[in-house]
Amino acid sequence: MCPMVREVTIRYAINGVASTAVHYLALCVGMDFIGIPSASAANLLAAMVGIATSFIGSKYYVFRSHHDPFQEQAARFVTLYGLIATMHGVVLALVTDIGGLDYRIGFVLATGLQVTLSYAGNQRFVFK
Numbered sequence: 461m462c463p464m465v466r467e468v469t470i471r472y473a474i475n476g477v478a479s480t481a482v483h484y485l486a487l488c489v490g491m492d493f494i495g496i497p498s499a500s501a502a503n504l505l506a507a508m509v510g511i512a513t514s515f516i517g518s519k520y521y522v523f524r525s526h527h528d529p530f531q532e533q534a535a536r537f538v539t540l541y542g543l544i545a546t547m548h549g550v551v552l553a554l555v556t557d558i559g560g561l562d563y564r565i566g567f568v569l570a571t572g573l574q575v576t577l578s579y580a581g582n583q584r585f586v587f588k
Contacts, residue, residue: 475517480571483510499556499563500549507545523587533586540581544574
């Protein structure tokens, strides 16, 4: 792996861990403190917080060598993450709301899919 790709991959991982932690914290707040009864509804709100965190980190930290206008990158990012957030919510609904498992299990499964889709989408679509 060339040094540039390795550096971007490491920064992507750091940004991803930070954004996922923010997303998870917001999900826990929604479920455990606010008392939102549906994991998928709480996740939708939490995803918005995590997505905003991820965009800022991706634009200014991970893919900082790409200088397309902010609005263009933001529009592509919102499109990509809207699709990913929908998938995340569907997985949580299936695993937690329908399947009856703990919302943390659904979160881990959905996040695994999210990581794969977001890296490829950011690299090929958003910050190309």
